[in-house]
Amino acid sequence: MATNAYAAVFRDRKLAVLLLLGYASGLPISLVTSTFQAWATVEGVSLVALGMITLVQQPYTYKFLWAPFMDRYAPPFLGRRRGWLLITQVALIGGIVWMAMYSPGVDITTMALIAVFVAFASASQDVVSDAYRTDMVTSPRERGLISAFFVVGYRMALLVAGALALLMASGTSWLPAIGWQNTYFVMAALMGIGIIGVFWAKEPQGVTPPRNLQEAVFAPLFEFVRRPGALILLAMVILYKVGDAFALSLTTPFLIRGVGFSLEDVAYANKVMALIAALVGVVLGGVLMLRWGLFKSLMVFGILQAISNLGYMVLAVAGKDYAVLYAVIGFDQLAGGMGTASFVALQMALCNPRFTAFQYALISALAALGRVYVGPAAGYMTDPQYMGLPWSTFFFVTFLAALPGLVLLWWKKKTVVALDASTS
Template identity: 50%
Template sequence: MNFQTYLDIFRNRRIGAMLMLGFASGLPLALTSGTLQAWMTVEGLDIKTIGFFSLVGQAYIFKFLWAPLMDRYTPPLMGRRRGWLLLTQVGLVLGIAGMAFCPPQQALWMLAALATLVAFLSASQDIVFDAYSTDVLRPAERGAGAAVKVLGYRLAMLVSGGLALWLADRVLGWQQTYLLMAALMGVGILTLLWAPEPDVPARAPRSLEEAVVGPLRDFFARPGAWWLLLLIVLYKLGDAFAGSLSTTFLIRGAGFSAGEVGIVNKTLGLAATILGALFGGTLMVRLGLYRSLMLFGVLQAVSNLGYWILAVTPPHLWTMGATIAVENLCGGMGTAAFVALLMTLCNRSFSATQYALLSALASVGRVYVGPTSGYMVEAWGWAPFYLGTVAVALPGVMLLWAMRHTVHRYEAQAREAIA
């Protein structure tokens, strides 16, 4: 397979749909979190009220609870996956536009209700988008598809985060900015008009009971199911530990200013993550799933040593830039392979529910390492802590090696299902 063939992977309708629908998937997140928080802060709301609004994001944690409904039922237009995407996106356009007409000081409770609705619809869109990605991408395209999803999602977060704040403050004001963000959701709706259906349509569950029980029965009937779940938890765990206190470390531990960290960590880090995901997705076309997971997993572990170097050397902006670039580049590559793994493990009849459950399990490490990291730094110091993050990454790599035949088998089965 030559380089031109690799590039052709990125030039088909399925990959194009991943980019545009990834953008639509990422756009609402900041509008109910960071951007909304900024709006309430500017309007002078008290800190307790602002903190309470963080609860609207609970829908993203519990989205697996209603995922079976989206596996079981098919809307009347556009089929099982695109139909649900259309419904959620139209709802998001209306919900975000409604938020524009609810100033925090004058219509706080209506704003809270609409923000909760937008978060629910956004989490629902994520469920169906992940299922659609799993169903429509061919096995050879999953690495590239995962990379392009990350690109679209991150670009949308920039638009609805940093750009929205600048527009609201300097150009449009809050109401017009939220109306503009609602209009940008139209990108996803337009994409659905030409986004392709899967090559081989999957059978939907025949009953709601099958939609709820079937995904679990199907997964746990597979050989090595429990080991697969453990691999999902462990594979990105070292990466999660390294990133859990990275901002605090760069300011307090390494001695950089908040401004330096903001410019380098956020801007360069985001660019490196996107580049890593795209590069990783391209490499996966040649390497396949298992070899990509192994190579990127090792790189994720080794790249954490950059933070250890920062901890034991005097602060220098170039050293921080190199560390951030390498760590996020390797993390982006690992993310592309990991998302491809989740897609491979899903039965397309239950892909909404199984992907929601597996991704929720994958987030366990990211959510709960924070408190543990704080205790470890307090007890050991920064330099030993970052050496420890390399050690934490190794069990996932070793388990992956032990399960190499299992991963190869699932990769082969995925190819046969599409053929």
């Protein structure tokens, strides 16, 4: 009976839909971050400008501001969730095509502004995808499986928009180069896979939308801020991944310009192998969490994330060494994947089931703060015209940046343990 029940879960088409929606959610972010940085790096854009490119991610930080409107109002077609998903995905296709019409070496400011639009559409899609994923859970045992399918789709999209895009742009022995602009046209076409998912999906039933904007905005907000130690918990959410984000903000320029690896090297190591290591990390993190619980997992994985940043310091000293490259990126992504597993669990535990959509948007947006705002600082720190820190020194600083989040985690140990107990 148990085997038949689990087989029925796997036959449910919503898992395939969530795989497609996860893919649609993951594709745009690389095109406005690491892949965009690689294109700009090849065309000689300064390190300061490369650091500033990370600011285009700001819509991911502020998505909670318009999340209540997308929760309260429904488009006149396909329903409240599927209608907004279709609108955001069409906007993403148009925005990516728009980016492809320019070149960062000549029009970096224009491209950055278009990238902000793409990020806005992508963040809006994430708001709806997260809400849809939550709405489709019919029993607690489904949550892990639903999240896993979504993350697998998301990670596969990172591979497509990362490694495949770099290889398409530069060419390899088995794939002719088509240039950056044509690559972005192809990426826009591949966003159509998400639209297939929208039309294949079923609109969630039995979910009551907010009756007015006051109920959509203020009730979940007041419920959260009235909790004891809420502000410290939010600070911990912001800082937990900041060291990781600091190191990753300039990883692609570091590997290309700082150490001298080619685009093909970066595609295979920093994209393909990194994806495999991250997926292993997510699964391993989930398994270890079953034994260790939320607090111990967050602490151990957070420490490993901090240590992994020192690996890039070793690579900066070692120079163009392929063995060191793969070892450093493999360990970094493995630790990052484990940290992501526990960090997502923390964000879910912080949400009141009555207000998951808005509170998840708020918490995940705050979690993106570090990823967005450390980029400009990283650019100024490493650019020879400004601070000009050696890469080895920069990555040691990123290690230090990971420590405050761990201190706050230790401080709120009892609260996190209680959250774990309340969700078990």
